[in-house]
Amino acid sequence: MDRNLVEQIERRRASIIGFLASLVRAESSNPPGDTRKVADLIASRLREASVDFQVLADEPRKPNVIARLGSGHPELLFTTHMDTVPAGNPKAWRHEPFSAEVVGTRMHGRGSADAKASLAGMVAALEVLRQALPLRGTLTLTAVSDEEVGGVKGTEYLVDRGLLQPDQVVVGEITENRLATAEKGVLWLRITTHGRAAHASTPWEGSNAISHMLRVLSAIEQRVGTRLRTLTHPLVPPPSLSIGTIRGGVATNVVPDWCEVTIDRRTLPNERIPEAVAEVERVIADLQREDAGIQADVEVLQAGPPIETRHDAPLVRTAQAVARELDLSTELVGYHQASDGRFFAERGTPTLLFGPGDPELAHTPNESVDVNEVVAAAKFYALLGLRTLSDVGERR
Numbered sequence: 001m002d003r004n005l006v007e008q009i010e011r012r013r014a015s016i017i018g019f020l021a022s023l024v025r026a027e028s029s030n031p032p033g034d035t036r037k038v039a040d041l042i043a044s045r046l047r048e049a050s051v052d053f054q055v056l057a058d059e060p061r062k063p064n065v066i067a068r069l070g071s072g073h074p075e076l077l078f079t080t081h082m083d084t085v086p087a088g089n090p091k092a093w094r095h096e097p098f099s100a101e102v103v104g105t106r107m108h109g110r111g112s113a114d115a116k117a118s119l120a121g122m123v124a125a126l127e128v129l130r131q132a133l134p135l136r137g138t139l140t141l142t143a144v145s146d147e148e149v150g151g152v153k154g155t156e157y158l159v160d161r162g163l164l165q166p167d168q169v170v171v172g173e174i175t176e177n178r179l180a181t182a183e184k185g186v187l188w189l190r191i192t193t194h195g196r197a198a199h200a201s202t203p204w205e206g207s208n209a210i211s212h213m214l215r216v217l218s219a220i221e222q223r224v225g226t227r228l229r230t231l232t233h234p235l236v237p238p239p240s241l242s243i244g245t246i247r248g249g250v251a252t253n254v255v256p257d258w259c260e261v262t263i264d265r266r267t268l269p270n271e272r273i274p275e276a277v278a279e280v281e282r283v284i285a286d287l288q289r290e291d292a293g294i295q296a297d298v299e300v301l302q303a304g305p306p307i308e309t310r311h312d313a314p315l316v317r318t319a320q321a322v323a324r325e326l327d328l329s330t331e332l333v334g335y336h337q338a339s340d341g342r343f344f345a346e347r348g349t350p351t352l353l354f355g356p357g358d359p360e361l362a363h364t365p366n367e368s369v370d371v372n373e374v375v376a377a378a379k380f381y382a383l384l385g386l387r388t389l390s391d392v393g394e395r396r
């Protein structure tokens with residue numbers, strides 16, 4: 001049965017690569033994020049394979065495809081995205097970014113790896129698993145829009161509407177077909193200091209919001225920055241804090257009554273977002289105890305929790321067994337970008353990232369993918385689906 005599944009994928013090699021090429025040619029740059037052509041291609045492929053699916057959209061140009069095999073729990077979710085980052089300057093590309101040109105074993109083009117390669121692999125897995133019915137539980141595939149700009153119209157929309165309640169999640173992302181179980185969190189903060197305006201010739205009559213901000217920033221960099229330099233995690237790069245923007249003041253000869261900065265803070269998988277916010281607030285509160293003149297507020301602009309899936313989770317163990325069988329790496333790694341997996345990990349759902357493509361090439365001109373890696377990923381998804389959702393999966 002299992003060998004059969006792998007062989008079926010192998011037999012579909014040309015069809016999988018051809019499907020990936022059509023996905024790349026269906027431009028879906030975000031912004032503007034119009035993924036309708038990609039969704040149509042997936043829909044016709046699913047229809048041909050008699051896989052049930054629905055299309056849900058908060059915004060018509062940004063549809064989300066949800067396909068299901070089987071019913072009930074356990075539910076394994078395969079999720080990946082249809083949108084891509086824009087191609088940028090076409091002159092920087094050696095191959096036309098939406099031509100899906102294949103040279104040797106590499107297919108070139110925007111989205112060829114991130115994440116249309118995963119998409120092609122996951123759809124192929126559903127096609128062959130459709131024949132392996134009945135499954136124990138449900139295998140769900142979501143091909144979402146909007147991932148590259150935060151997921152509001154994509155995964156967040158589906159999760160908020162209660163449409164996805166998976167027990168285990170595999171995110172199709174560019175991990176070079178390695179098993180990633182950890183991802184850093186992202187926190188964007190805005191700090192605003194308030195002062196009192198005055199003529200710059202008599203600054204003592206005012207209260208300078210920019211001067212206050214300088215003290216706030218140097219205290220944050222010193223206290224938070226110093227502590228972060230002592231933290232490490234085995235699977236992801238160190239945590240970080242970076243001041244991204246600063247604005248304030250109206251004229252050189254006016255004492256500013258307002259200053260604003262935004263800060264990008266990346267948390268380790270084992271840090272908690274609320275604690276990262278509280279730490280900044282504590283630094284400011286301590287400064288205010290020294291100088292009651294400092295007025296500052298902290299606002300959370302965006303928070304994406306980290307992912308950390310236990311290595312003894314059944315999903316991870318099954319994935320390692322499948323990887324071993326397919327001669328893929330069984331080493332657990334970290335994912336260095338941010339993914340939609342956070343929407344599930346946040347709720348305690350075991351989440352794994354796996355997919356073809358080198359993250360170094362994604363989001364850059366000359367993105368490309370090795371087509372053999374795409375076929376290998378399809379085999380991995382298919383076998384993982386089978387092992388997780390059949391009685392064979394019980395045997396360890």
Ligand SMILES: [Zn+2]
Nearest residue numbers: 114115173174
């Ligand atoms: Zn991606």
